[in-house]
Amino acid sequence: MLLPPTQQHSLMMASHSPRILSLTRRAFSSCSFQGEGVSMVQGASRGIGLEFVKQLLENDDKEHVIATCRNPSASTGLIHLKDKFADRLRILPLDLTVENSIEASALSIRETYGRLNLLINASGILSIPEVIHPETTLNKVEKSSLMLAYEVNAVGPILVIKHMWPLLKVGGGHGTGRSAAVVASLSARVASIGDNRLGGWHSYRSSKAALNQLSKTVSLEFARKKDPIVCILLHPGTVDTDLSKPFQRNVPPDKLFTKEFSVQKLLSIINNVKIHDNGKFFAWDGKEIPW
Secondary structure: OOOOHHHHHHHHHHHHOOOHHHHHHHHHHHOOOOOOOEEEEEOOOOHHHHHHHHHHHHHOOOOEEEEEEOOHHHOHHHHHHHHHOOOOEEEEEOOOOOHHHHHHHHHHHHHHOOOOOEEEEOOOOOOEOOOEOOOOOHHHOOHHHHHHHHHHHHHHHHHHHHHHHHHHHHHOOOOOOOOOEEEEEEOOHHHOOOOOOOOOOHHHHHHHHHHHHHHHHHHHHHHHOOOOEEEEEEEOOEEOOOOOHHHOOOOOHHHEEOHHHHHHHHHHHHHOOOHHHOOOEEEOOOOEOOO
């Protein structure tokens, strides 16, 4: 993505200047959102991500939400929410595979809000016709599938956390009922090495396991630096979305959740998280999942 020279310069400053945190704090002190929560949902065009945006806006009439996705103009759901919540919803383009677009989003959020209190990484890739499919056997494993899954499910989300870190550090729990800012990335139970009893799905399992390890490592750095940020991983259950639809045949009806139910449960976990939960991996019902 090509940016104007002035914005390219600003991005360089935001990414590389040692003064980035003081600049962000200055923006926070002068912005008009100090008493209100500011949340970001990455991967918000549809499914669980879109439902997160909807419930965040509906649950708190003072909440400001930034929704990001690769092609916002193609998301009729986001456009509908923008019509309904024009003053509190901002939609930004963000392509997980293009780091400049992540930097641009961070710059835009810093200039408008000065901080973040919640970051939800909701994006994920499981299958794309003619491109990537869950592997039922080792013979079907392909390098291209492994690399694409890793890029979208692990590398992209950790880069988002990297560039939003200064905003989260400044935001903490200000304007929310929480004691700290929260980073919540959607993982999956199949990413658990200890819980893996069936095998298969090599690309999806391993890429989400990589997300788990990266997030755990980030959480330890947050704790070591005493940043007011809690980093957690969430398993939403099997949710009736486009991602799971091709694989729902053998899912019992009581185990196939609506996106409304799943997001309600996940937001309850997010809103009740404590500092000592930093680095944990939770299922939708609040129970910890083994690594």
